[in-house]
Amino acid sequence: MLGLGTWEFNVDTMFYRGRALLAVSEKDGGYDVQLDIPGMDAIPPIEIVSIESEDNAISGTARNALLGSQTVSFNIAFGLDENGAEIASGFMKVPFIGKISFKNGKKIA
Numbered sequence: 001m002l003g004l005g006t007w008e009f010n011v012d013t014m015f016y017r018g019r020a021l022l023a024v025s026e027k028d029g030g031y032d033v034q035l036d037i038p039g040m041d042a043i044p045p046i047e048i049v050s051i052e053s054e055d056n057a058i059s060g061t062a063r064n065a066l067l068g069s070q071t072v073s074f075n076i077a078f079g080l081d082e083n084g085a086e087i088a089s090g091f092m093k094v095p096f097i098g099k100i101s102f103k104n105g106k107k108i109a
Helices: none
Strands: 005-012 017-027 030-036 047-054 057-063 072-080 086-094 098-107
Touching: 005 086, 017 098, 030 047, 030 057
Parallel strands: none
Antiparallel strands: 005 017, 005 098, 017 030, 047 057, 057 072, 072 086, 086 098
16 A cells, blocks of 8 residues: 555645644555644544545545535655655645645655
């Protein structure tokens, strides 16, 4: 499976500027993704609606209790930097907020 582990990203939006942690794990033969933003109140669990992997990326839709019936779409690409370290970048499209880019992702666990 692609991208398993905990990733740290830089996020820069008008609502939040700082780091975000994204845990990508295997669950029942598929993916599970959980988001943690240090310093913010607990984020309700994320429910994956659909997810697929293609080449070096995972993409799909998800929802959580904060959004009601609305879904978030996401795409995260994984690769290696010039030194062979694992890296990632991507984005989420969040209802009422818009597109949020994840930059300079590095695997921390």
